[in-house]
Amino acid sequence: MAWGRRPIEALPTSSTASLSAALAASDSADEAAFAALYAEHFPFVWRCLRGLGVAAAALEDAAQDVFVVVHQRLASFQGDSTLRTWIFGIVRRVAHRYRRSAQRKGSTAPLEHEPVSPEPGPLEKVQDVQAAGFVERFANGLDDRKREVFVLGILEGLSVPEVAETLHVPLNTAYTRLRRARLEFRRALEQRAERS
DSSP states (O other), X not given: OOTTSOOOSOOOOOOHHHHHHHHHHSSSOOHHHHHHHHHHHHHHHHHHHHHTTOOGGGHHHHHHHHHHHHHHHGGGXXXXXXXXXXXXXXXHHHHHHHHHHHHHHOOOOOSSXXXXXXXXXXXXXXXXXXXXXXXXXXXXXXXXXXXXXXXXXXXXXXXXXXHHHHHTOOHHHHHHHHHHXXXXXXXXXXXXXXXX
């Protein structure tokens, strides 16, 4: 699988805990273990980068940068947190760097369109694109703290204790940020419905 390409939809799903334990137990992960880590965590990395505001045209490069860092630092992973939490820390830093770089360079349009899936009908496809665009614009309008909680808690479906652990914040802080993000999202949905 090429590093810069988005993988096919049918990815293997192995236990994160068992993969984390296997990787932590070895001093350096072999190529097969890293390929399994990549296959398991790439969709999560891709969605988080997108949710954290990385432009569609830069997603492949950003995802590759994340896994380059993961590969370089995998031996230093101590298991103090889950592997997914550790990877999200890298994703967050890479996303921040890409957003900051995009702000400095100014707005750029992607050179190619995202491929259209042949499975859903035209109406469903339009609705999906509009909904995804709405969620993306909403997430981009949040401050970084609420956006991180929104992406992990709402879009990725992590529990609030997992969100708190991932972001290294107190549990009540994670609950508060998630509640505020949900409230803002509900208001944005209501405003969108009024305009329609």
